[in-house]
Amino acid sequence: MKKSKVETAQTRDRIVKTAAAEFRRNGIHASGLNDVMAAAGLTHGGFYRHFDSKDQLLAEACAVGGEAFAEMIESAASAGDGKNSLQAIVEAYLSPKHRDDREGCCPVVSLGSELARADEATRAIATEGFLDLVDFVAKRFPRTKPEVAKAKAIVVLCAMMGAVTMSRVVVDPDLSDEILLQMKKHLTGG
Amino acid sequence: MKKSKVETAQTRDRIVKTAAAEFRRNGIHASGLNDVMAAAGLTHGGFYRHFDSKDQLLAEACAVGGEAFAEMIESAASAGDGKNSLQAIVEAYLSPKHRDDREGCCPVVSLGSELARADEATRAIATEGFLDLVDFVAKRFPRTKPEVAKAKAIVVLCAMMGAVTMSRVVVDPDLSDEILLQMKKHLTGG
DNA sequence: TGTACATCAGTGAACGCGCGTTCACTGATGTAC
DNA sequence: TGTACATCAGTGAACGCGCGTTCACTGATGTAC
Numbered sequence: 196m197k198k199s200k201v202e203t204a205q206t207r208d209r210i211v212k213t214a215a216a217e218f219r220r221n222g223i224h225a226s227g228l229n230d231v232m233a234a235a236g237l238t239h240g241g242f243y244r245h246f247d248s249k250d251q252l253l254a255e256a257c258a259v260g261g262e263a264f265a266e267m268i269e270s271a272a273s274a275g276d277g278k279n280s281l282q283a284i285v286e287a288y289l290s291p292k293h294r295d296d297r298e299g300c301c302p303v304v305s306l307g308s309e310l311a312r313a314d315e316a317t318r319a320i321a322t323e324g325f326l327d328l329v330d331f332v333a334k335r336f337p338r339t340k341p342e343v344a345k346a347k348a349i350v351v352l353c354a355m356m357g358a359v360t361m362s363r364v365v366v367d368p369d370l371s372d373e374i375l376l377q378m379k380k381h382l383t384g385g
Numbered sequence: 386m387k388k389s390k391v392e393t394a395q396t397r398d399r400i401v402k403t404a405a406a407e408f409r410r411n412g413i414h415a416s417g418l419n420d421v422m423a424a425a426g427l428t429h430g431g432f433y434r435h436f437d438s439k440d441q442l443l444a445e446a447c448a449v450g451g452e453a454f455a456e457m458i459e460s461a462a463s464a465g466d467g468k469n470s471l472q473a474i475v476e477a478y479l480s481p482k483h484r485d486d487r488e489g490c491c492p493v494v495s496l497g498s499e500l501a502r503a504d505e506a507t508r509a510i511a512t513e514g515f516l517d518l519v520d521f522v523a524k525r526f527p528r529t530k531p532e533v534a535k536a537k538a539i540v541v542l543c544a545m546m547g548a549v550t551m552s553r554v555v556v557d558p559d560l561s562d563e564i565l566l567q568m569k570k571h572l573t574g575g
Numbered sequence: 576t577g578t579a580c581a582t583c584a585g586t587g588a589a590c591g592c593g594c595g596t597t598c599a600c601t602g603a604t605g606t607a608c
Numbered sequence: 609t610g611t612a613c614a615t616c617a618g619t620g621a622a623c624g625c626g627c628g629t630t631c632a633c634t635g636a637t638g639t640a641c
Contacts, residue, residue, distance in 0.1 A: 350568055
């Protein structure tokens with residue numbers, strides 16, 4: 196049953212990507228390794244050929260999930276023209292599509308309160324992902340001092356994270372939409 | 386072993402209050418009924434004399450935790466004078482004290498991403514708690530149309546929730562403080 | 576008011592189940608000669 | 609290049625453990641007479 200090196204690496208990648216989706220969909224605690232491995236088309240026994248522990252998988256899944264989400268945001272930014280790329284980011288982040296995308300969304304939205312209790316390695320990776328996003332958003336404030344741009348980016352990102360999280364908690368669909376809309380108006384100076 | 390009606394009601398209250406703290410400290414999934422009952426000074430077997438299920442306890446714990454947190458915010462608001470009560474709320478919510486208070490904090494901060502996956506009853510209670518806070522904060526915008534004040538309150542609350550959540554995720558204490566500080570400056574027009 | 580009995584809050588053991596993790600086994604791959 | 613052997617990815621059963629939930633039992637409380 197031994198697989199080629201290429202195949203082994205592909206399997207490992209598939210497990211991490213599957214975990215990144217499963218964790219975001221169901222939460223960290225609620226996603227069993229059995230679920231993740233089955234969703235990746237494998238049995239659970241082989242897990243420890245690739246990883247030391249569930250915590251290690253979580254850390255790697257956070258890295259991959261964060262990068263994938265950053266790419267989504269970056270492509271949304273480049274869809275808007277140079278001047279309006281901040282608005283394009285805000286509209287993508289605060290869209291009902293993002294709110295309803297349980298597998299591909301921002302990891303902080305789907306896992307925020309669980310990440311706050313995760314081990315240091317995972318939180319360090321989440322911190323890096325956040326800072327990468329902060330840098331990217333900060334560039335949308337040209338002719339602004341770097342520290343000020345960074346501060347603005349932190350505010351915009353955290354505000355959006357809170358809004359999408361809350362839009363998922365409330366039961367009233369109209370209220371959920373309103374939360375996204377009001378935050379969008381606020382952040383785009385409407 | 387039967388207890389008096391008063392004692393029974395007190396026990397029930399104690400379980401709910403203990404659960405409200407345990408859930409916020411450790412998360413919903415990570416808090417076992419055994420943990421909650423032991424923390425309330427009881428054995429786990431008696432749980433079902435008071436509640437139908439863990440989900441029911443969660444819903445009631447959300448209600449109690451939300452009310453207790455609202456009272457904290459209201460007392461913070463009345464500590465500042467009438468004009469600056471909004472600023473007092475923002476400063477209390479975005480304080481390191483609130484970030485570091487794992488048991489008494491805002492339920493959305495400690496449980497947000499888990500609440501988003503909770504059952505309808507719990508999310509309905511969380512929605513009520515949120516709307517109560519929105520109404521309370523909206524009153525800090527006098528001489529403003531009710532719809533506009535409500536919109537502003539939604540924005541302020543969600544932005545603060547996101548900031549405190551993120552401040553708990555990041556590993557760098559300076560960055561954590563900066564997140565709180567920048568959001569405070571932003572919301573108080575600094 | 577005093578007595579007999581039903582109620583039921585709380586205990587502690589047990590239920591089935593799924594968790595994270597381990598392990599003997601398999602057989603195709605990669606390596607050594 | 610061809611053959612013999614070591615490696616190890618993946619399987620499936622098993623480990624101990626804790627989960628949510630159930631239940632027989634207890635004894636003090638509340639109730640009926």
